[in-house]
Amino acid sequence: QPQWLRLPWQSWVGGVGAITDGKENKTLSGHERRNSEARQNGKGASHGVAPEIALQPPNDDTELDLRGSSSASSTDRASSTLRQRKPDNVPPSTLPIIQPPTIMPPTITSPVIQEPESPTTPKAEPTSLSQPVPSLFLAESSSSLMMPPPPLPSSRPNGRIPALNQYPAPNSAQRARGPTPNRGPPAASSSSSSSGLAPPPTHSSKPAKPSRQVVLTPGHSPLDWARISGPNSDLRGVPAATPYLRVTPSMLKAQTGRKGKDAWMAINGKVYNVTPYAKFHPGGVPELMRGAGRDGTKLFGEIHPWVNYETMLAACLVGLLVEEPEGKESEMDRMD
Numbered sequence: 001q002p003q004w005l006r007l008p009w010q011s012w013v014g015g016v017g018a019i020t021d022g023k024e025n026k027t028l029s030g031h032e033r034r035n036s037e038a039r040q041n042g043k044g045a046s047h048g049v050a051p052e053i054a055l056q057p058p059n060d061d062t063e064l065d066l067r068g069s070s071s072a073s074s075t076d077r078a079s080s081t082l083r084q085r086k087p088d089n090v091p092p093s094t095l096p097i098i099q100p101p102t103i104m105p106p107t108i109t110s111p112v113i114q115e116p117e118s119p120t121t122p123k124a125e126p127t128s129l130s131q132p133v134p135s136l137f138l139a140e141s142s143s144s145l146m147m148p149p150p151p152l153p154s155s156r157p158n159g160r161i162p163a164l165n166q167y168p169a170p171n172s173a174q175r176a177r178g179p180t181p182n183r184g185p186p187a188a189s190s191s192s193s194s195s196g197l198a199p200p201p202t203h204s205s206k207p208a209k210p211s212r213q214v215v216l217t218p219g220h221s222p223l224d225w226a227r228i229s230g231p232n233s234d235l236r237g238v239p240a241a242t243p244y245l246r247v248t249p250s251m252l253k254a255q256t257g258r259k260g261k262d263a264w265m266a267i268n269g270k271v272y273n274v275t276p277y278a279k280f281h282p283g284g285v286p287e288l289m290r291g292a293g294r295d296g297t298k299l300f301g302e303i304h305p306w307v308n309y310e311t312m313l314a315a316c317l318v319g320l321l322v323e324e325p326e327g328k329e330s331e332m333d334r335m336d
């Protein structure tokens with residue numbers, strides 16, 4: 001940018017006008033130029049902060065040094081960093097007297113990108129339509145081409161939908177079956193004890209049986225039984241080396257749990273010594289002893305078929321229930 005094109009305020013700012021070219025580094029060159037000028041005068045050490053000071057707006061003491069560079073002493077030129085400098089090539093008579101300027105922030109304009117003469121991307125240009133675009137407005141004139149609206153139903157006065165004040169309809173089959181369950185008052189034929197919150201009669205069930213479980217004594221919980229009847233336990237009540245016995249009904253009949261004998265019970269062909277389990281039985285000792293000395297399969301299944309007796313009584317297994325020998329049976333029958 002030529003010097004004569006610079007405006008006075010651009011000259012005062014010291015090259016800030018060059019920013020309008022979009023090149024910010026010229027601002028630094030303006031500062032650097034003045035710094036180097038001060039250093040050349042031997043005052044560089046005391047004017048090291050010149051760039052910051054030069055950018056501040058001038059106060060009342062700021063005035064334009066009209067004496068020119070030739071008549072100014074080194075001190076004056078060094079202090080010119082605090083004053084307004086004049087351009088070197090402008091005659092003093094043409095210099096305007098600058099009032100304390102109002103610093104406007106330099107306007108940084110982005111460079112305008114000039115498009116080439118023949119752009120590779122074709123530009124869209126308005127073209128004249130050969131046929132008119134059909135109008136989407138429902139004008140009166142076009143109504144003759146459109147389908148007429150459907151006629152209003154004659155059964156609905158004013159086209160309104162009648163209010164459904166009754167659902168189901170009075171003559172519907174749903175209403176004929178009676179009111180919706182639990183949604184209305186009970187029918188006159190139903191029992192007087194039923195209420196709106198009570199379940200319908202078809203859902204009523206027998207009252208649950210009261211629990212017959214007993215309070216087990218301390219140390220006889222199901223967990224305690226599981227602990228003492230582990231896989232290595234032997235609670236059969238017979239000598240350790242005794243193999244599984246073939247238990248006849250007459251043998252079973254003698255093991256009733258009385259007279260110092262253990263209580264044996266047969267369930268599904270297996271005979272168990274239930275005496276060690278008696279105090280652990282949730283149903284109590286007397287209930288358990290109902291099956292002592294006999295085949296308790298039916299009794300057991302009637303009360304708690306879900307109980308896994310085989311696992312629970314594995315350590316109490318005495319043997320298998322077998323039929324009575326022919327001779328023995330006839331002999332016992334004869335004794336009876």
Ligand code: HEM
Nearest residue numbers: 211212213282283287288290291296299300303307309312
């Ligand atoms: C055959 C003779 C038996 C009778 C008469 C009998 C009777 C009962 C009774 C009345 C109850 C209480 C049920 C209730 O909760 O109201 C009961 C619970 C129980 N009995 Fe027996 N019992 C017998 C044999 C056994 C045997 C051999 C065992 C061992 C496997 C056993 C294990 C149990 C268990 C684990 C319960 C608790 C069931 C539960 O809470 O669901 N019972 N028993």
